[in-house]
Amino acid sequence: MAVIRDVMPAFQLYQPSSVTDAQKLLSQNGSDALVLAGGLDSMDWLKDRIKKPKVVVDLSGIDELKGIRETADGLDIGAMTTLTEIAQNSIIQKKYSLLSEAAELVASPQIRNQGTIGGNVSQDTRCWYYRAGWPCYRAGGNICYADTPVGRNREHAILQAERCVAVNPSDTAPACIALDAKFVVMTPKGQQVIDAEDYFVGPDIDITRMNILQPGHLLTTIRIPSTWAQAEFYFEKVRDRNVWDFPLMNVASAVKSSGGTIQDIRIAVNAVAARPLRLKMVENSVRGKPRNAASGEAAGKLAVQGAVPLQFNAYKIPLMRNLVKRAIGGVQEAAWAS
Numbered sequence: 001m002a003v004i005r006d007v008m009p010a011f012q013l014y015q016p017s018s019v020t021d022a023q024k025l026l027s028q029n030g031s032d033a034l035v036l037a038g039g040l041d042s043m044d045w046l047k048d049r050i051k052k053p054k055v056v057v058d059l060s061g062i063d064e065l066k067g068i069r070e071t072a073d074g075l076d077i078g079a080m081t082t083l084t085e086i087a088q089n090s091i092i093q094k095k096y097s098l099l100s101e102a103a104e105l106v107a108s109p110q111i112r113n114q115g116t117i118g119g120n121v122s123q124d125t126r127c128w129y130y131r132a133g134w135p136c137y138r139a140g141g142n143i144c145y146a147d148t149p150v151g152r153n154r155e156h157a158i159l160q161a162e163r164c165v166a167v168n169p170s171d172t173a174p175a176c177i178a179l180d181a182k183f184v185v186m187t188p189k190g191q192q193v194i195d196a197e198d199y200f201v202g203p204d205i206d207i208t209r210m211n212i213l214q215p216g217h218l219l220t221t222i223r224i225p226s227t228w229a230q231a232e233f234y235f236e237k238v239r240d241r242n243v244w245d246f247p248l249m250n251v252a253s254a255v256k257s258s259g260g261t262i263q264d265i266r267i268a269v270n271a272v273a274a275r276p277l278r279l280k281m282v283e284n285s286v287r288g289k290p291r292n293a294a295s296g297e298a299a300g301k302l303a304v305q306g307a308v309p310l311q312f313n314a315y316k317i318p319l320m321r322n323l324v325k326r327a328i329g330g331v332q333e334a335a336w337a338s
């Protein structure tokens, strides 16, 4: 169990000033190293003495990881760019407002000033058993404390759970998926460019990780192609309190329509599974359909097929159905309504 003490375990702190040096340090130290970005997630693990890395690689001195640059085909966003910069950037607001809206709805202004996009998409789950140091499946044990008749699982998964029922809590991740973003990762073997949706992994692939990053890997850039520039965007986040709170669920969609008919669409939801889910079946079902309440209704029903509630999160099924319905049909009614 977590024991709160007044000092963190000692570690060697490195503050490289280039991606090459950071990646080299991560490769040399393998699973003994922890990447430190804004520190909002990683510092919790250190302060609670649950993660005890021998080496911490602080990315804050690497200028090449910071900032937003226009490219021939869209935007390159450095992994260390803060959420505030993303929320306030005029190009993102004009062309890819799905991402600026998602970033603006993360937590509080102070957290957005410090939290980075790379950290936001790479953050760990908030399941309180796991974060409190309980020896569950995700922590390498052989039990899930949340998935029991009395487990506290109101915020947990309704889809794609396998032993672990934790969810991914990122607000920006589904927006990146809906914008067809690519994640650029520096590895010991060179650079890898991964589709945003493939960056995230569920417990069926690896129950101890939320994304594909292995020891020695560094996320450097989030690349937004111009494909969906100035499309019709919809982002909605439902949370318990309108400040400083993780999503109970969110939905992000990008639509291209003509004469009221959906030509093409991307839609993703988060906080329903251990990874943000792109809803390809929904996308396929609404292409060529009118963008109206009836299409939204049908899409919402399709989206929740196969959803399995836990003891205390059955509300998530109508919530997901209605968020998808609203994202597609633009229906203005309570997302909670069944």
Ligand SMILES: Cc1cc2nc3c(=O)[nH]c(=O)nc-3n(C[C@H](O)[C@H](O)[C@H](O)COP(=O)(O)OP(=O)(O)OC[C@H]3O[C@@H](n4cnc5c(N)ncnc54)[C@H](O)[C@@H]3O)c2cc1C
Binding pocket: 034, 035, 036, 037, 038, 039, 040, 041, 042, 043, 059, 079, 080, 105, 106, 107, 108, 111, 114, 115, 116, 117, 118, 119, 120, 121, 122, 123, 124, 169, 170, 171, 172, 213, 217, 218, 219, 220, 244, 245, 246, 247
């Ligand atoms: C009180 C509170 C409320 C919050 N509410 C929300 C919310 O509503 N919505 C939301 O989306 N988020 C929320 N967050 C998360 C927050 O927004 C941060 O974005 C997130 O915790 C991590 O960002 P960071 O830059 O601090 O990264 P860190 O905490 O430093 O890193 C997070 C993880 O990613 C890894 N990492 C970071 N950058 C890289 C990189 N470039 N390459 C490889 N690995 C990397 C780290 O090793 C660590 O495992 C909240 C956090 C707190 C503390």
Ligand code: SF4
Binding pocket: 125, 127, 128, 129, 130, 136, 137, 138, 139, 143, 144, 145, 146, 147, 156, 163, 164, 165, 166
């Ligand atoms: S939901 Fe996952 S992280 Fe939470 S207790 Fe169960 S196995 Fe652990």
